[in-house]
Amino acid sequence: METNRTDKELLVKGIKTMGITLAGMFLGPTLLYIGFSNEDKPLYIPLIISGIIICALAIYFAFKGLNIIMNSMFKKK
Template sequence: METKRTDKDILYKGIKTMGLTLVLMFLGPTLLYVAFSNEEKPLYIPLLIIGIFICGLAIYFAFKGLKTIMDSMFNKK
């Protein structure tokens, strides 16, 4: 009979992805705040685009990290 164990290497990879997600979750809204508080400056549009892109990346990496952690717990490779 096989015992179910967490694959620690895959779990570590998922935790690293969630760490990146945490950084992006703070960076994206910060850039959006800076962009919206300086609407008359020439860098308004580039900061807005970069901020929205980083927020999207944060969402993507959050789902990817959670999926990786779940795969490590339920032995799916």
Template sequence: METNHTDKNLLAQGLKLMLITLALMFLGPILLYIAFSNPEKPLYYPLLIAGIASCVCAIYFAFKGINKIMDSMFNKK
């Protein structure tokens, strides 16, 4: 008889990744809004690049976090 237990360390890692995702999900659109509201300023391109990179990283960390959480619950080794 098999008993399935959640790997708490792996779950904590997944939740940390989801917290990073949450921060990046707010940071990315804020940076993009600031960049698009001031296209004539000299910081337009750096803010635009940072905003797009934050949005892409948010998507990446979301997939990694969900994957770690699922691995912790279903004992994928």
């Protein structure tokens, strides 16, 4: 009878991915706020584009990190 055990290396990888997500969740909206509050500055468009890209990457890394964590706990070897 085989028991499922948590793959610790995979779990650490998932937690690191969630750390990237956390950084992106703060950085993306901050860049968007700075961009939208300074419409007359020359960096208006690049700040908004980079903020949107970072927000999208944060969502992607959140799903990827949760998937890695779930695989480390429930996937059979």
